[in-house]
Amino acid sequence: MKDVSIIGSGIAGIATSIRLASKGYKVKVFEHNNYPGGKINSIELDGYKFNYGPQLLTLPNLIDELYKCAGLDPKRYFKYKRKDIHCVYFWKDGTVFTAYDDKERYLKEFQSTFDVDSKTVEKYFIKSKKKYNLTNKVFLESSLHKLSTYLSLETVRSMMQLWRLDINKSLHSLNQKSFKNQHVVQMFDRYATYNGSSPYKTPGIMSIIQHLEHSFGTYIPDEGMDSIAKHLYNLANDLGVEFFFNEAIEEILTKNNQVIGVRSAKKEITSDIVVSNMDVYHTYNKLLPHLDTPINVIKNERSSSALIFYWGINGTFPNLDLHNIIFSSNYKKEFDKIFREKDISDDPTIYINISKKDIKDHAPKDKENWYVMINVPWNEDQNWDIKKSQLRKNVINKINATLSIDINSLIETEKIITPKNISNDTLSYKGALYGSSSNSKLSAFLRHPNFTNKLKNLYFVGGSVHPGGGIPLCLLSAKIVDDIISSKD
Ligand SMILES: Cc1cc2nc3c(=O)[nH]c(=O)nc-3n(C[C@H](O)[C@H](O)[C@H](O)COP(=O)(O)OP(=O)(O)OC[C@H]3O[C@@H](n4cnc5c(N)ncnc54)[C@H](O)[C@@H]3O)c2cc1C
Structure with a gap:
């Protein structure tokens, strides 16, 4: 079976290792830090424990899926609970709003706090759901850079209903049009920050983030957010993935437009396939000095x-x-x-x-x-x-x-x-939380693909590439790369 080297043990790097090791690939993961998980880490301070980075878990089924890939029952290994309350919002004027998971309670809260009737809110929810259903298979679960994606029925379906996606207006103008109450507009504008963008620039299609939260719920792992990385690291280990900590990769080795391995300060490692979970900007600038960095990676x-x-x-x-x-x-x-x-x-x-x-x-x-x-x-x-x-x-x-x-x-x-x-x-370029922003209607297409046509057998996963940042999308990037690699073998 083929040898795979993965650069970085962020969530996407670990997820890729699990997917490929489950299929029999021989996987090595090289990590600059002395721990797995990248941004998913914790800080202990005088008897207190804090998440270093992410605190909100959505779509935990994507984590479950990794156990299923390995033929295991996720419930036995990774436990989490659905939250009754998504968030409590406060304003300077004394307004307090509790976003309940229970839809009826949530809708009542709109009525009692803002005098916004449930029909208005439901109309917004239905529109957001439609957008999600039209786009998730195309924009989130597939490579946008493969012809096969454009020939699929799903793409044709979503292209025919492009007008429904609110791509030509900002999330803020969509919310402003949907609600008169400015606190409600601000609450729904806030979802732009889930991928590090501005509601005044990101397109209206981003109301699908609100849909993900309110329809599929928010969760907390029983042992805390950092346990996501720890459990998945254990799973990868059990599948035979080899981890090398304190071992930064310094170069991706190539021959005849094809990757042949990686080099750290300690050694050269021959590999048939290389997957970079390192920020894509640094992957080009530090590990591939002989290759021009794609213009979007520089400009985004x-x-x-x-x-x-x-x-x-x-x-x-x-x-x-x-x-x-x-x-x-x-x-x-x-x-x-x-x-x-x-x-x-x-x-x-x-x-x-x-x-x-x-x-x-x-x-x-x-x-x-x-x-x-x-x-x-x-x-x-x-x-x-x-x-x-x-x-x-x-x-x-x-x-x-x-x-x-x-x-x-x-x-x-x-x-x-x-x-x-x-x-x-x-090692994230400029400390951005989610790679590039989604502050333009073309941002989904401007993100770096999960592969490059310039070097065979080099793949990219993680928050700085397609489909984007945040735990769920990083997990989907691993799935897309797994699909591409598996389809070739
Ligand atoms: C403060 C903060 C809050 C966030 N809040 C949320 C949230 O609430 N919900 C959510 O879903 N997401 C949130 N995110 C985003 C989420 O954490 C990231 O999108 C996700 O964890 C990124 O994972 P990744 O796979 O891209 O890898 P990263 O976590 O970026 O890890 C990359 C790894 O690669 C290693 N590496 C880099 N270069 C090399 C090299 N040359 N050799 C070897 N190793 C290398 C790094 O050391 C690092 O461990 C937040 C992020 C931050 C920082």
Whole structure:
């Protein structure tokens, strides 16, 4: 059976290793860090445990699928629960909205909080569902760069109904047209941030993200988000995948327009197939110096990054849940700051994640682990020391004013990470969370494909390539690459 070298053990790298090892390929994974999972990692601080990066799990069936590929029952290995509440939203004017998983309760909440009737909301849901059904097979589960995709029935079906997809208007204008209440518009605009984009630029088709959350649910793994990487790493090991940590790949070896292996500082490894889970920008620039970097990889606008405060809080807050949002008063200004000025608004939207709400050993008794995240621009060597201390003041003032508390006095331990840290820790180009942004109607087509026509047997998976960033899409990239490789053998 063929030898495969995978560069990077992010979620997509591990998922690819599982899929290919299940089919009998001999797989080696090389990882620069000393742990598997890339952005899916955790931080332990004075008795508190925090997620390093992702906190929201959707479509866990894609994780289950990996166990099924290996002929195992996922329920025996990876356990998770569906959340009753997706998110609690707060505004400065005192409005609080709880997004319930239960549809009837959710619709009632619209009526009681915003006086928006359920018919208006349902109409939006039905439209989003239609868009999802028309596009998921074509845009998310297939390569957009293979002729076979365009000859499929699904593509013909979605092309014939292009007008339904709201590609020519922004997500914000779609939401503005659908709802009069500005808090509701802001809530549905927020889904643009799930792939690091601006609602004022990303196309209306992105309302499918809202559909994914509200129709398929949000989840939390019983052992926390970092357990996703740990369990999948164990599964890969059981399938015979060999992992090499602290071993960065420095070159992809090629001969006659074909990959023949990889080289680390320690050795050369011969392989029939190479899969890069490294950020695609760095793959070209660092590992393939003799190949021109495709123009889109250079030019595509990055997705937003994050500045995160990890706070050990000496207190508990029953009005907060696992996911909480305190909205800014001027959303447009916030996104203009990020994408135009590469700066941070004085009044940012604040995301507070408290995994202790569901996982009791993530903080000591009567205390909570607050992961406080702000969407910020990608790293352009801004002075992050100055920015983070300004932002800290603004965030604390805003939390205090909205929740009527004095959070500063309750912070007993703290760590802060900036886009520069994210870039260094996970080797993501400019610390972007999701590779390139989806701030144009063509962004799906501008992302790098999962393969290249310039080098045979080289494949790409992960958040910086098709179909995009976020755990579910990274898992789908692994599936697409598995399909392409398997179809050739
Ligand atoms: C702060 C933050 C919040 C997020 N929130 C969410 C969320 O709530 N929900 C969600 O679904 N997604 C979220 N994401 C996005 C999600 O984490 C990523 O899309 C996903 O984890 C990326 O996986 P990946 O497979 O692309 O690899 P990465 O996690 O990017 O890992 C790539 C790996 O490759 C290694 N590597 C790079 N170069 C080399 C080399 N030359 N040799 C060897 N190894 C190398 C790196 O060390 C790294 O381990 C968030 C991300 C961040 C940072």
